[in-house]
Amino acid sequence: SQKIEQNSEALNIQEGKTATLTCNYTNYSPAYLQWYRQDPGRGPVFLLLIRENEKEKRKERLKVTFDTTLKQSLFHITASQPADSATYLCALAGRSNTGKLIFGQGTTLQVKP
Amino acid sequence: DADVTQTPRNRITKTGKRIMLECSQTKGHDRMYWYRQDPGLGLRLIYYSFDVKDINKGEISDGYSVSRQAQAKFSLSLESAIPNQTALYFCATSDLAGETQYFGPGTRLLVL
Numbered sequence: 120s121q122k123i124e125q126n127s128e129a130l131n132i133q134e135g136k137t138a139t140l141t142c143n144y145t146n147y148s149p150a151y152l153q154w155y156r157q158d159p160g161r162g163p164v165f166l167l168l169i170r171e172n173e174k175e176k177r178k179e180r181l182k183v184t185f186d187t188t189l190k191q192s193l194f195h196i197t198a199s200q201p202a203d204s205a206t207y208l209c210a211l212a213g214r215s216n217t218g219k220l221i222f223g224q225g226t227t228l229q230v231k232p
Numbered sequence: 233d234a235d236v237t238q239t240p241r242n243r244i245t246k247t248g249k250r251i252m253l254e255c256s257q258t259k260g261h262d263r264m265y266w267y268r269q270d271p272g273l274g275l276r277l278i279y280y281s282f283d284v285k286d287i288n289k290g291e292i293s294d295g296y297s298v299s300r301q302a303q304a305k306f307s308l309s310l311e312s313a314i315p316n317q318t319a320l321y322f323c324a325t326s327d328l329a330g331e332t333q334y335f336g337p338g339t340r341l342l343v344l
Contacts, residue, residue: 127272151331162236162322162335163275208274217280218263218326219290220333224274 121147125209125223133231138196140226142209145190147221149211152185152192157206157225166207167194199230235259236336238323244342245313253308253339255323263326264306265333266290266298268319275322281306313343 124143132138142152151170155163169176169185169192176183182195196203206227210220236257245251255264266278277290279298287300295317299307310317320340324333 123274153332160338162324162338163333164335165332168331210275212331217288218265218282218331218333219277219280220275222267222275224272 121145121211121221123147123209123211123221123223125207125226127224127226129227129229131229131231132199134200136199138199138203138228138230140194140207140228142192142194142223143190144211147190147211148187148214150214151212152183153210153212153220154181154183154192154194155208155210155222157208163208196228199228201230201232204228204230236323236325236334238321238336238339240339241337242340244344246344247312247314249313251310251313251341253310253321253323253341255306255308255336257304257306257323257325257334257336259325259327259334260303261325261327261334262303263328264300265324265326266296266306266308267322267324268292268317269322269338270319278308278321310341310343313341315343317341318343 122145153168154166157163184193206225208225209223265280267275281287281300297309323336326333
């Protein structure tokens, strides 16, 4: 069965450092992968989308890589700030243009000042 | 005003009761989705709709039903609530490309 895994343990880092979050998947061949941010008590908010033929995508302090051979995406936040503290979800989409996403369980990031 | 709204935001109900969660959107999107979120399990798709006449089951549709009253409104019903339906429920929308989803603020449901 299709499976997406994100680090279930919270990631604690110091302000100014780079945070790296991992998303691994099995038994799936996604057309694209997305990253969302979720704050407590709120709905997820879209951050970045990367397609299967793209290796890397950047947006301001965010960088996403996508390795379809390793079946892995890495999400980086450079120069992290306490305001970056949240849960980050990865989501995979198939090739059928249904818009259906399969979400990972999320990784909580805590940036300490 | 928020683009995707959900009512109620919090609901406590008893086992066996029928309840309805409502979602409205002002984004003009055709596609709408209902998810539930449980600790450690992530978001799971319950139902999705591509337009008023097109409704599809998701991963975990048993015990739920939906109604797409208009392009802007998509309701989720629990026909006979049970305690393991206690969860956080999210509505989401997307345009026809279906790539980016926009989520509502969620409804926290407790079934006693």
